[in-house]
Amino acid sequence: QVQLVESGGGLVQAGGSLRLSCVASDRIFNRYAMGWFRQAPGKERELVSTIDWIGWNTYYTKSVKGRFTISRDNDKNTLYLQMNNLELDDTAVYYCSASGQERKVRAGLGEYWGQGTQVTVSS
Numbered sequence: 778q779v780q781l782v783e784s785g786g787g788l789v790q791a792g793g794s795l796r797l798s799c800v801a802s803d804r805i806f807n808r809y810a811m812g813w814f815r816q817a818p819g820k821e822r823e824l825v826s827t828i829d830w831i832g833w834n835t836y837y838t839k840s841v842k843g844r845f846t847i848s849r850d851n852d853k854n855t856l857y858l859q860m861n862n863l864e865l866d867d868t869a870v871y872y873c874s875a876s877g878q879e880r881k882v883r884a885g886l887g888e889y890w891g892q893g894t895q896v897t898v899s900s
Contacts, residue, residue: 779803781873786894788817793863795897799856799873807831807851810879813858815869816894825871826858827882830858836883840866861900870895875883 780802789795797813802854812827826847827836835847846859856873871894874887 779806779809779875781875781889781891783871783873785890786871786896788897788899789863790864790867791817791865794859795863795896797858797871797873797894797896799858801854801856801875801889803854809875809877809889810882811847811849811856812874812882813847813856814872814874814885815867816872816893817866817869820869821835822872822885823869824883824885827879828856829879831892848862852867860896862895865898865900867870868896868898870873 783799785797786814810829810832813825814822815821820847828847832849845864848857873891875889876882
């Protein structure tokens with residue numbers, strides 16, 4: 778069973794930066810595609826970014842492209858999301874997800890999910 782634990786959320790002013798982390802408990806983390814999702818109050822969950830198991834292929838939703846960077850350290854079983862130039866609309870609970878198949882991650886059908894970390898951007 779894979780467990781995912783996110784951290785790094787917090788309160789930041791618009792234009793600031795945060796780095797989210799997602800640590801996986803399973804030793805086969807480096808075989809899983811990973812992704813970040815977010816859900817704002819009253820809104821549906823939204824795909825933010827994905828990365829394949831080796832870290833070569835990444836995807837970003839249009840609203841974060843150029844501001845967010847996804848990466849992973851397979852030696853540390855850790856997924857990252859560097860968020861720069863944060864905007865008010867980035868306020869949400871951010872979740873990481875994992876699956877042996879990248880298409881499942883992109884579709885929001887990953888088998889494993891973390892508990893989420895709150896990101897709040899203030900003006």
